[in-house]
Amino acid sequence: MDNELSPAARERLLGAGLELLLQRGYHGVGVQALLDAAQAPKGSFYHHFRDKEDFALQVIDAYMAGVHGALDASLSDTSLPPLDRVRRFFDMVAQGYASDGYLGCLLGGLGQELSGVSPVFGERIDGCLTYIAGRLAQPLDEARVAGQLPADTDPQALAMLLVNCWEGAALRSRLSHDPAPLRAMLDFFFQAATRE
């Protein structure tokens, strides 16, 4: 059933969606362009997805699967100090941005474009960002307990702030085709948070 060597149409479509939605946005990509990129006929698309909105939501799921992987890979290495693990996560994400040509973050892109149109997208993406912040809050709290952050730090709030500012830096990096805003933001943040 699943042919490992040539992925099924559904996976090809999701892959094309990840690339094209990041590049051109939701309304900038027609269903036909997705079919062309994935070499799939229209019948396949509407067999696997209810409509374009359902497709985009599943593309977000696919994107988040990658984020989950990066979170697991970077945060699980307990040989590193907790703050280094957090920083490592963002370094991994930034590396992903680089290989896309600095197009920023899919969550930011779609969130910006679609939150005013359909509340479904806004809530979904807000939830994704909150989830990421939640994962990051744990090592931040470890760092607090270990005395690497001020004792009165609110790890959840700090994680939220970090994710939000990261999205802003990602947008700027997209506009300038330059990773510098990402690094500058992280440097400032970690220097500021740790300084007591």
Place this chain on the structure above:
Amino acid sequence: MDNELSPAARERLLGAGLELLLQRGYHGVGVQALLDAAQAPKGSFYHHFRDKEDFALQVIDAYMAGVHGALDASLSDTSLPPLDRVRRFFDMVAQGYASDGYLGCLLGGLGQELSGVSPVFGERIDGCLTYIAGRLAQPLDEARVAGQLPADTDPQALAMLLVNCWEGAALRSRLSHDPAPLRAMLDFFFQAATRE
């Protein structure tokens, strides 16, 4: 020629553009929707604007005119300490967001959506953000000289960082229909920058 009481079609169109582009994005708004909102016929639109892209660029100009005003109003009051003047600027902008229903920043929205399509937009918006940062860099430098910021602070870099993180907070505020991310970001930033 100019009728002050009922603005000319060009101004009505730009006004509708400011509102609709912020709400639904570039590809989410058709020319017809703009005509309906501005109560203008199609002939007017293509008389005043070369095409939809030219229109959007002029909407950005109109938006920046407002930003110029807010910059002038907030930064010129030299009776306030320089850092308070910067903070005041963002408070004014946040007030504008509130009256729109927390839809975030037009620059961020269009930048995110269009930078992957037409480089013209990306460069234009990047330039707008750089301009704003440049204006903010001046009071930041004043604050540095006055000893309210570390002596080795790079005001231009700090201003750029501030603007970028602000855009991220604005996106998040849009997603959650909530001004909290804006305030949290400013609080963290000013506390972090001033603490030596």
Place this chain on the structure above:
DNA sequence: ATCCGTCTAGACCGAACGGTCTAATGATGC
């Protein structure tokens, strides 16, 4: 062999898209 559900295949649909065109209208300078 045959049956059945999954998936592929693309013609086809009405609506909406951005953009063009010509005609009418209104104010201004002569």
Place this chain on the structure above:
DNA sequence: GCATCATTAGACCGTTCGGTCTAGACGGAT
């Protein structure tokens, strides 16, 4: 009055949009 030019007005164009529909291909299970 008359000519001029900016603006209004909307019918109209070809293309593309998201989405539907029917027909056939493929692969087990029986």
